[in-house]
Amino acid sequence: AQTVTQSQPEMSVQEAETVTLSCTYDTSESDYYLFWYKQPPSRQMILVIRQEAYKQQNATENRFSVNFQKAAKSFSLKISDSQLGDAAMYFCAYRSAQGGSEKLVFGKGTKLTVNP
């Protein structure tokens, strides 16, 4: 079974600075998808960024980028120019690419605080 580990229960960053959230995963599959979701206090889970394992190029979405290291099974999220609105719980998630496999495997989350 796949597992996702987020080793940082809490992180903090100063506004306008850069922060990196860590995520590692364990799988024997070669094809899969990885996601970062953000859950602010309003509680809605919002997709931040996704990465297909077969793509070598790291995904980017505006101020958010990932460092995907397939061999190391690492998928970290970098947030540049942090804003107060980035404060939230961040979940890393894995999904198999096998047909019919809809289950997302989540890490335990990292709570990000942004200090003004």
Added chain:
Amino acid sequence: DTEVTQTPKHLVMGMTNKKSLKCEQHMGHRAMYWYKQKAKKPPELMFVYSYEKLSINESVPSRFSPECPNSSLLNLHLHALQPEDSALYLCASSQRKVLFTDTQYFGPGTRLTVL
């Protein structure tokens, strides 16, 4: 547009009540999901409907009964719940197309309290 709506936002019910949670999406997605999330924990998958058919039931107690009346609607019927069932219930949907990442988009959730 990646909107999934859920009603109600908050629900308080007694252990003998029967209530329903509703989820709706108009993105043409053909897979819909129910998750349960306890405080400070990640979401836990409960059910998956794919093309209006139940495809995954994660050994959820029978006091939770899902229903997918059509491709846009997903209900979760609640009966004889226990206080430990108090949680945030999240609905999600995804396109369910082959060769697509099938990203799940979540609704805002229903905060359920069982007294």
